[in-house]
Amino acid sequence: MRLVAIRARAFTQQTIGFVRSVVVRSLAFVLLCPVPISVAQNDIQPEQTVALTSKDSVVATHEMVVAAHPLAVDAGLNVLERGGTAIDAMVAVQMVLNLVEPQSSGIGGGAFLLYHDAQTQSLISLDGREFAPQRADETLFLDDDGKPRRWFDVVPGGLSVGVPGTLALMDHAHSRFGRLEWDTLFEQAIALATNGFSVSPRLSKSLDGYGGKRLQQFTEASDYFFPNGRPLQPGDLLKNPQFVETLRTIQRDRGESFYRGQIAGEIVASVKESVLNAGLMDREDLAAYQTIERTPVCSQYRGHQICGMGPPSSGGVTVAQILGILEFFNLEMLGPEHPMTWHLFVEAGKLAFADRNLFLADPDFTEAPIDALLAREYLRNRAALIDLNGAMAVPVKAGTPVDTVSLSPDTTDGLPGTSHVSIIDRDGNAVSLTTTIESGFGSGLFTSGFLLNNELTDFSFRPQKNGKPVANRVEPRKRPRSSMAPTIIYGPDGSLKYVLGSPGGSRIISYVAQTIVALIDFDMSPQEAVNQGRISSRNGSIDIEKGTEMMAFGSALMSKGNAVKARDLNSGIHVIKVEPDQLTGGADPRREGIARGR
Numbered sequence: 001m002r003l004v005a006i007r008a009r010a011f012t013q014q015t016i017g018f019v020r021s022v023v024v025r026s027l028a029f030v031l032l033c034p035v036p037i038s039v040a041q042n043d044i045q046p047e048q049t050v051a052l053t054s055k056d057s058v059v060a061t062h063e064m065v066v067a068a069h070p071l072a073v074d075a076g077l078n079v080l081e082r083g084g085t086a087i088d089a090m091v092a093v094q095m096v097l098n099l100v101e102p103q104s105s106g107i108g109g110g111a112f113l114l115y116h117d118a119q120t121q122s123l124i125s126l127d128g129r130e131f132a133p134q135r136a137d138e139t140l141f142l143d144d145d146g147k148p149r150r151w152f153d154v155v156p157g158g159l160s161v162g163v164p165g166t167l168a169l170m171d172h173a174h175s176r177f178g179r180l181e182w183d184t185l186f187e188q189a190i191a192l193a194t195n196g197f198s199v200s201p202r203l204s205k206s207l208d209g210y211g212g213k214r215l216q217q218f219t220e221a222s223d224y225f226f227p228n229g230r231p232l233q234p235g236d237l238l239k240n241p242q243f244v245e246t247l248r249t250i251q252r253d254r255g256e257s258f259y260r261g262q263i264a265g266e267i268v269a270s271v272k273e274s275v276l277n278a279g280l281m282d283r284e285d286l287a288a289y290q291t292i293e294r295t296p297v298c299s300q301y302r303g304h305q306i307c308g309m310g311p312p313s314s315g316g317v318t319v320a321q322i323l324g325i326l327e328f329f330n331l332e333m334l335g336p337e338h339p340m341t342w343h344l345f346v347e348a349g350k351l352a353f354a355d356r357n358l359f360l361a362d363p364d365f366t367e368a369p370i371d372a373l374l375a376r377e378y379l380r381n382r383a384a385l386i387d388l389n390g391a392m393a394v395p396v397k398a399g400t401p402v403d404t405v406s407l408s409p410d411t412t413d414g415l416p417g418t419s420h421v422s423i424i425d426r427d428g429n430a431v432s433l434t435t436t437i438e439s440g441f442g443s444g445l446f447t448s449g450f451l452l453n454n455e456l457t458d459f460s461f462r463p464q465k466n467g468k469p470v471a472n473r474v475e476p477r478k479r480p481r482s483s484m485a486p487t488i489i490y491g492p493d494g495s496l497k498y499v500l501g502s503p504g505g506s507r508i509i510s511y512v513a514q515t516i517v518a519l520i521d522f523d524m525s526p527q528e529a530v531n532q533g534r535i536s537s538r539n540g541s542i543d544i545e546k547g548t549e550m551m552a553f554g555s556a557l558m559s560k561g562n563a564v565k566a567r568d569l570n571s572g573i574h575v576i577k578v579e580p581d582q583l584t585g586g587a588d589p590r591r592e593g594i595a596r597g598r
């Protein structure tokens with residue numbers, strides 16, 4: 001507490017000049033900020049922002065679904081109306097998303113789920129992350145000279161495809177927490193795939209860029225997404241008869257064919273016989289897939305309990321570290337308009353990402369010292385490294401929460417291609433699901449009516465650096481490190497308060513942390529928190545969302561010594577706030593999602 005008071009006092013003196021300079025410099029930043037011209041992996045956004053549309057908070061009394069497409073939300077609400085649980089609704093939502101937002105998620109990918117069970121007041125987390133085939137090893141993405149291949153070269157085709165986990169996760173969750181019959185959860189997806197649905201502007205626009213080019217390298221994907229050689233246009237009626245077959249099979253056998261039968265055979269053939277980058281997946285790999293129930297990562301932030309997904313996702317731990325560092329500063333007093341708030345936010349991001357890159361990976365292969373990483377004393381020491389007057393030079397080094405660390409950091413980054421679903425049912429159960437096929441359109445391989453992921457490129461391509469192993473290196477049956485951060489927050493009285501999460505590659509962590517600060521420190525409504533311009537700090541240059549109020553802080557951050565880039569930051573945050581008699585939902589204006597309830 002003393003540190004909070006001292007540091008808060010220091011701000012008032014040290015920031016007067018800083019504030020003064022912001023207004024003048026921000027204009028210069030807007031005008032001069034370099035627009036990236038070289039096409040680096042980081043600059044491409046295969047998942048497109050369609051337009052920043054304004055959305056209003058949505059209020060309901062009993063139940064609510066927030067997801068990335070109105071048809072998916074309808075399917076979820078329909079299930080809830082029939083007396084289904086949040087888990088039942090999640091299955092229906094995911095299957096419709098697979099069809100109408102195929103670039104982002106589906107049964108060809110992986111997912112992480114946080115589930116709050118109202119009856120037992122307990123929280124579980126399910127790991128439905130893909131794993132590497134048994135025959136894959138640390139040389140997977142190395143060339144003949146032992147050098148890492150280019151990310152763009154290995155994404156298309158079979159080599160990047162991990163053994164999918166989303167269907168197994170849905171089956172597992174439904175077996176434990178479902179109420180309606182499994183086969184009734186597919187009706188809307190089957191009807192839409194049979195009769196056709198209207199192609200959305202975002203799906204059409206996504207076909208325009210890098211993702212579309214990848215699809216055109218494969219006949220099956222080209223035929224579906226580029227009928228007669230022309231990309232699907234907004235409003236086109238799209239049917240998917242192959243997916244209807246797949247859905248009917250899953251409806252009957254809950255995934256038996258997918259993991260052990262005919263669909264498994266089709267997935268393996270597609271991976272192994274890929275015209276580009278033939279992969280290593282065998283039928284035994286699919287048959288061996290297991291959803292894993294893991295302990296959620298929970299930490300305190302200003303009296304709230306913030307719960308997230310532990311490794312193999314880095315999401316929960318890294319969000320918790322950012323917040324744990326920020327807790328030593330009085331952000332409520334500073335407010336969202338004070339440049340010091342964002343200085344602290346980006347510095348906390350650098351520190352947390354340094355630890356993430358060194359320590360976090362699949363816990364069944366390398367156990368991370370999570371308790372030590374989240375210990376208050378450790379975070380106090382990390383917070384003390386922040387200089388109020390200047391930016392830390394990047395890359396910041398990881399801390400030493402434990403004595404012996406013999407690892408090298410991994411700075412692998414993916415491209416945004418994911419979806420987030422938040423659901424509350426009338427019994428008060430809550431679902432926070434972040435679901436992905438990794439990059440927009442995944443590997444580009446399209447089989448049995450769905451796309452296969454490229455999740456294996458979330459591994460470090462380099463198995464070691466400076467003679468030390470990288471924790472997130474490729475190993476057989478290992479799950480690549482993720483950044484997905486489905487989150488459930490309990491209020492000071494212990495009751496369920498917020499459900500949220502976001503897509504966005506490793507920027508997910510910044511998006512989720514920023515949103516939590518907006519909700520808790522600034523008391524913003526879900527929609528206000530989601531609307532906020534985005535700012536992302538990952539122990540490198542700072543990204544600020546173009547065309548938003550956040551641009552005003554660019555020059556202040558530059559004057560502290562940061563490299564700052566203006567970008568389209570394509571989050572897709574979906575939040576539900578829970579109060580005794582009311583649910584309030586916010587859907588990200590950067591995508592096509594909506595909140596709806598009753």
Ligand code: GLU
Pocket residue numbers: 414415416417418436437438439455458481482483484502503504505506508
């Ligand atoms: N593959 C990424 C991860 O698991 C997600 C990609 C995205 O969110 O866009 O962290």
